[in-house]
Amino acid sequence: MNSVPASRHSRRSGFVERTLVDINHTLEQSLFAEQTARQPGLLQRLDPRLKVIATVLVLLAVSLSHSLIVIAALYLFILVLALASRVPLGFFVARVWVFMPFFTGLVALPALFITPGPVVLNLPFGLVITRTGVQTALFLLLRVGTSVSMAILLVLTTLWNSVLKALGVLRVPAVVILILGMTYRYIYLLLNITGDMFLTRKSRLLRRLPGPEERRLLAATAGTLLGKSLRVSSEVYLAMQSRGFRNTPRTLDTFRMRRMDYFAGAIVVMVSLTAIWFGR
Amino acid sequence: MKTFFKSLARETPRSLIIYYALFAAWLLTTAMHIPDGYLSPITSLIMFVLVLPFWVFGVRQLREKMTAKNVPLIALFAAFSFVIMMFNVPLPGGTTGHAVGGALAAIILGPGIATIAVSIALVIQAFFFGDGGILALGANCFNMAVVLPYVAFAVYQAFSRNQPLTSKRRILGAGLGGWVGLTVAAFFAAVEFGIQPMLFHTADGTPLYAPYPLSIAIPAMVIPHALIASVVEGGITALVVAYLIRANPAALDIVNQEQISPEASGFARWRVLWIFLAALIVIVPIGLLAPGTAWGEWGTDELTSLGLAFIPQGMAKLSGLWSAPLPDYDLPSLGNANLGYILSAAVGILVIVTVVWLFTMLATVKKPEAK
Numbered sequence: 001m002n003s004v005p006a007s008r009h010s011r012r013s014g015f016v017e018r019t020l021v022d023i024n025h026t027l028e029q030s031l032f033a034e035q036t037a038r039q040p041g042l043l044q045r046l047d048p049r050l051k052v053i054a055t056v057l058v059l060l061a062v063s064l065s066h067s068l069i070v071i072a073a074l075y076l077f078i079l080v081l082a083l084a085s086r087v088p089l090g091f092f093v094a095r096v097w098v099f100m101p102f103f104t105g106l107v108a109l110p111a112l113f114i115t116p117g118p119v120v121l122n123l124p125f126g127l128v129i130t131r132t133g134v135q136t137a138l139f140l141l142l143r144v145g146t147s148v149s150m151a152i153l154l155v156l157t158t159l160w161n162s163v164l165k166a167l168g169v170l171r172v173p174a175v176v177i178l179i180l181g182m183t184y185r186y187i188y189l190l191l192n193i194t195g196d197m198f199l200t201r202k203s204r205l206l207r208r209l210p211g212p213e214e215r216r217l218l219a220a221t222a223g224t225l226l227g228k229s230l231r232v233s234s235e236v237y238l239a240m241q242s243r244g245f246r247n248t249p250r251t252l253d254t255f256r257m258r259r260m261d262y263f264a265g266a267i268v269v270m271v272s273l274t275a276i277w278f279g280r
Numbered sequence: 281m282k283t284f285f286k287s288l289a290r291e292t293p294r295s296l297i298i299y300y301a302l303f304a305a306w307l308l309t310t311a312m313h314i315p316d317g318y319l320s321p322i323t324s325l326i327m328f329v330l331v332l333p334f335w336v337f338g339v340r341q342l343r344e345k346m347t348a349k350n351v352p353l354i355a356l357f358a359a360f361s362f363v364i365m366m367f368n369v370p371l372p373g374g375t376t377g378h379a380v381g382g383a384l385a386a387i388i389l390g391p392g393i394a395t396i397a398v399s400i401a402l403v404i405q406a407f408f409f410g411d412g413g414i415l416a417l418g419a420n421c422f423n424m425a426v427v428l429p430y431v432a433f434a435v436y437q438a439f440s441r442n443q444p445l446t447s448k449r450r451i452l453g454a455g456l457g458g459w460v461g462l463t464v465a466a467f468f469a470a471v472e473f474g475i476q477p478m479l480f481h482t483a484d485g486t487p488l489y490a491p492y493p494l495s496i497a498i499p500a501m502v503i504p505h506a507l508i509a510s511v512v513e514g515g516i517t518a519l520v521v522a523y524l525i526r527a528n529p530a531a532l533d534i535v536n537q538e539q540i541s542p543e544a545s546g547f548a549r550w551r552v553l554w555i556f557l558a559a560l561i562v563i564v565p566i567g568l569l570a571p572g573t574a575w576g577e578w579g580t581d582e583l584t585s586l587g588l589a590f591i592p593q594g595m596a597k598l599s600g601l602w603s604a605p606l607p608d609y610d611l612p613s614l615g616n617a618n619l620g621y622i623l624s625a626a627v628g629i630l631v632i633v634t635v636v637w638l639f640t641m642l643a644t645v646k647k648p649e650a651k
Contacts, residue, residue, distance in 0.1 A: 015367075022366050029409070059415050063321040066482060096410075104315065111491040117484065132486040139488055143317030148410045151316075155408050163407060173339055175351065176400070182355030183362070183400050184408070190356075190363045219519030220527075222364060226388070226520065227528045229356040236352035 014208040016198050023195045036156045041085030043157035047261040048166035054268040055154045061272040062146050065279030068138055074275055075146040078153055085157045096149050104144045108137040160184055197221050314420055316413030318490045320480045328418030334426045338396035358400035361385055379516040383458035386429035387436050388534055398425035419472055423465040432461030445529040455518030462510040470501035
C-alpha cells in the first residue's frame with residue numbers, strides 16, 4: 001500500500017535510481033517510526049501485548065462491520081488515538097489516503113459501474129453509476145484505509161522489538177520470533193549493502209544502460225547479495241555459538257500490565273464490541 | 281447465482297468491464313499483497329487454517345533438521361526476500377516491476393523452509409510497512425509463501441533433478457518455475473477475491489468486500505500476471521540462478537546438503553504435504569465455501585439453543601450452498617442476531633489463538649531439548 005508507485009519517478013531514470021529511491025524511502029520510514037515510537041504519547045505508554053491484541057480487535061471490528069458509518073467512526077477513533085500519541089496528523093492521514101487512489105481506488109472504480117442496482121447517475125456512452133456500486137466502492141476504500149491506518153498506528157507507537165516480543169501472546173513460537181527479530185535487523189544491513197552496490201555502480205555511469213545490460217546488472221547484484229547473505233548467516237551462526245547460543249532462544253520478558261493498561265484494554269474492548277454491535 | 285451473472289452481463293458493456301478490470305489488475309501486479317478489507321473475516325480465518333499446516337511443517341523441519349545454524353540462515357534469507365521485493369526490475373518498454381522472490385527461496389532452501397522465510401518477510405511487511413493486511417496475512421502467506429514456492433519448486437525439480445549443478449536446464453526450470461508459480465498464486469488470489477461478492481453482501485446486493493465475481497476476478501488477475509508479474513518473477517529467478525551457476529554454484533546445493541535436505545527429513549512426510557497441496561488445489565473453491573456453511577450452521581445452533589426452533593426451516597429455504605451465510609445476516613430476530621454476531625467475533629479470536637496454540641504444541645512435541 002505504501003510503496004511508491006513507479007509513475008512518481010521520472011520515466012527516464014533507470015532502475016538503479018528507482019531502487020535507490022525506494023531503499024532510502026524505506027530506511028527513512030523506519031527511522032521516522034522509531035522516532036515517533038519514542039515520543040511520550042498515550043499509546044507509547046501502554047503494554048505492547050495489549051496493543052497487539054487491541055489492533056487485531058479493531059481490525060476485526062472494521063472487517064465485520066456492515067455499516068459505512070461504523071467504519072468511519074472507527075477511523076475517527078484511530079485518528080483521536082494518533083493525536084493523543086503525538087503522531088503528526090497530516091502525515092498520518094496523507095500516508096494512507098494519498099496513495100490509496102493508485103491501488104485500491106483504481107480497483108474500486110469499475111465497481112461503480114458494473115454492480116447491478118438502482119441508478120444514481122447516467123453518464124454518456126451508456127454508463128450508469130449505481131447506488132450499490134457507490135456503496136461497495138466506499139466499503140472497500142474505507143475498510144482498506146482504516147485497516148492500514150490501524151496497522152501503521154501500532155508501528156508508529158511501538159518499538160519493533162516490543163511488537164515482536166508481544167507476538168508471543170499470540171502463541172507464535174519463540175524460534176519464529178527470534179528469526180523475525182534477526183530478519184528485521186538484517187533487512188537494514190542488506191538494504192545498506194544493496195544501496196552501496198547500486199550507488200557505486202551509479203557513480204560510474206554516464207547515462208542509462210540499455211535494457212539487457214540493466215537486467216544483467218540486476219541479476220548480478222541480486223546474486224551477489226544472495227552470496228553475501230549466506231556468508232553473513234554463517235558468520236552470525238559462529239557469533240551466536242561463541243556467545244553460548246544452544247538452540248533455545250531466551251528473551252527478557254519485561255512487560256508488566258499496569259492499571260492504565262487494564263483501563264485502556266477495557267476501553268478498546270468496549271469500542272470494538274460496540275462497533276461490531278452497531279455494524280452488524 | 282446465474283441470474284446475478286446474467287443481469288451483470290446485460291447491464292454493462294462487456295468491453296468496459298474487461299478494460300477496467302484489466303487496468304485495475306495491471307496496477308495490482310506490482311503488489312500482490314492483499315490489504316485488509318478485500319476479504320471477509322471468515323475467508324481470512326479459513327486462509328489461516330489452510331496455511332497453518334505448512335507453517336507447522338516448516339517450523340518443525342527447522343527444529344529437527346536444521347540446527348541452530350539455520351536460524352540465521354532463514355533470517356538472512358527472509359531479509360533477502362524482503363530486499364528482493366524492493367528491486368525495481370527493468371522491463372522492456374521502460375517501466376519496472378517487482379518480484380516476490382518466493383521461487384528463488386524455494387530453489388535455494390526447499391519449499392518447506394521457503395514458506396517460513398517468505399512468510400516472515402510478509403509478516404514484517406504487513407506489521408511494519410502496512411503492505412498487505414494483518415487479518416489477510418493467512419491469505420497472503422498462502423498465495424505467496426505456500427503456493428508460489430511449492431509450485432515453483434515442483435517445476436524446477438522436474439527440470440533439474442539429477443542434473444549437474446551447472447546444468448543449463450536449471451536456468452530453464454527456475455524461470456519456468458517462477459512464471460508458473462506466480463501465475464498459479466495469482467489464480468488463488470483471484471478465487472479468494474472472486475467468491476467474496478457471492479458470499480458476502482447486504483440485503484440489497486451491495487458487495488461488502490472485494491466486489492468482482494469470479495468471472496471477472498480470475499481473468500483480471502491471471503492474465504496480467506501471466507503477461508507481466510510472473511514474467512518478472514520467472515525472469516529474475518532464472519537470471520539469479522544463471523548468475524549463481526557462474527559465480528557461486530554451491531548456493532544451489534544448499535537444499536541438497538544433509539541439514540536441510542527434504543529427502544533426509546523423510547520423503548513420506550513430504551509426499552503427504554504434496555498430496556495435501558494437490559488436494560487443496562482441487563478443493564479450494566469448495567473448501568472455502570463449505571466452511572461458510574459451517575459458519576451458518578454454527579450461528580443457527582447458537583440461536584436454536586436460545587429457543588429459536590423455526591430457523592432450520594428458514595435454512596431449508598435458503599438451501600443453496602452459496603447463500604448459506606445469509607441467514608446469519610438476515611435473521612429477523614434482531615436481539616439474538618446481535619448476540620450471535622458479537623459472540624462470533626469473540627469466538628473468532630478464541631479459535632485463532634487456540635488453533636495456533638494447538639499447532640504449536642504439535643510442532644514442539646518432538647523438540648530436542650538442549651542440555
